[in-house]
Amino acid sequence: MQKHVRWLIVFLLFIATGLSFLDRQVLSIAIIKIQEEFKITDVQYGMINTSFLISYAIMFTLGGWLIDRVGGKLGLAISVGVWSVANSLHAVMTNFSQLLTFRFFLGIGEGGCFPGAAWTVYRWFDKEERALANGIAIGGSAIGAVVAPPLTIWLSAHYGWRGGFLIPGLIGIVWVLVWVFTPWKKEAMAADTAVKSEIEETVPFLTLLKLRATWVFIVIRFLLDPVFYFMMFWIPKYLSSVRHVSFEQIGGLFWIPFLALGIANIIGGWFSGQLIARDYSVNKARKTVMGIAAFLTLAAPAIEWVSSVNVAVALMAVFMFAHGFWITNYITSISDMFGQKATSTVVGLSGTAGAVSGLLLNPLMGVVIQQYSYRPLWVASGLLYPLAFVLLIVLIPKIKPLLLSDNQATEAPKVIPDYS
Secondary structure, three states: OHHHHHHHHHHHHHHHHHHHHHHHHHHHHHHHHHHHHHOOOHHHHHHHHHHHHHHHHHHHHHHHHHHHHHOHHHHHHHHHHHHHHHHHHHHHOOOHHHHHHHHHHHHHHHOOHHHHHHHHHHHHOOHHHHHHHHHHHHHHHHHHHHHHHHHHHHHHHHHHHHHHHHHHHHHHHHHHHHHHHOOOOHHHHHHOHHHHHHHHOOOOHHHHOOOHHHHHHHHHHHHHHHHHHHHHHHHHHHHHHOOOOOHHHHHHHOHHHHHHHHHHHHHHHHHHHHHHHOOOOHHHHHHHHHHHHHHHHHHHHHHHOOOOHHHHHHHHHHHHHHHHHHHHHHHHHHHHHHHHHHHHHHHHHHHHHHHHHHHHHHHHHHHHHHHOOOHHHHHHHHHHHHHHHHHHHHHOOOOOOOEEEOOEEEOOOOOOOOOO
């Protein structure tokens, strides 16, 4: 019974991360109608997006810290509940200030999503299945990105732009109810005092910040998240201004790289688990898949030089496929090392670093594109993942559990788990 329940929980995580990306992308389409109705300027729209990014960056760390203390069940219920209510409130906005406020609260809720998913997967799955479960859980985000544009347009056509916010928000509230009433391992939690003590005995920030591994994961996310934001925010404009693709054709092409991402999230996790089942160590399995991902990203610079639009989009799909391999095993590696005491906190810290990096570098991307071209950005996209992989293998020679407690932080492995 518990085996079926844990895969149901992974499916619910898949839905949650999908709603996370869906809810944050609705505005990018609905803003066309909102600007017409409420005379919101492009500058104000930029402020609205910044409002989300600021609260999202803060809550990625704070949300992870809280989930490590209250657990994934309660933590994710609060997280999804807050952002679903905030998203629903978009449907009743009547001015710029309200939209700015609701967007801020959307970021507060969404900041806890991925740390909570990582915590929950670690709670339910062992090292062989953990990467696959993580891949499914975070794969929902890519599917949400694929579904968001057509679904928002359809909802707006039938229920107005307000329906594009209200209906997904209500679905999120229903998700919270299903999540809360889904049975967890009550028998195991009651019997396993070690698990109970792990939830109660959490690790302070300062203890985690003494560890080199924490900073390696933070720096890697700081380096790579702007590349992902570049792919998310600039591909449509690139296809339009450089490749001269029509608006309708962009809608027919933009979803392809994100579908590749969603597939890779799952396959990357499955592949890692299969390697472990074939007697690879956790360290070798995770790094093998991440090394393949880093190699595949070297295709990115070719996007600038190929003549065919279809080939360019295919290369973008290869890049996003590689990112799916990378991010699934990156997050799983954090849980392999930091366990239930600190996984959410470290995932949160690294996510905040990535969000801050994206916030700082997105304007610089605009300057590079406007003053020069997209070429430096494609080249950087192809080189940064191999650089991050080198940092990983040099600075974290072995992915293994860390000995964590309130008053000490060492890189000595625990004895019981076999992570050799």
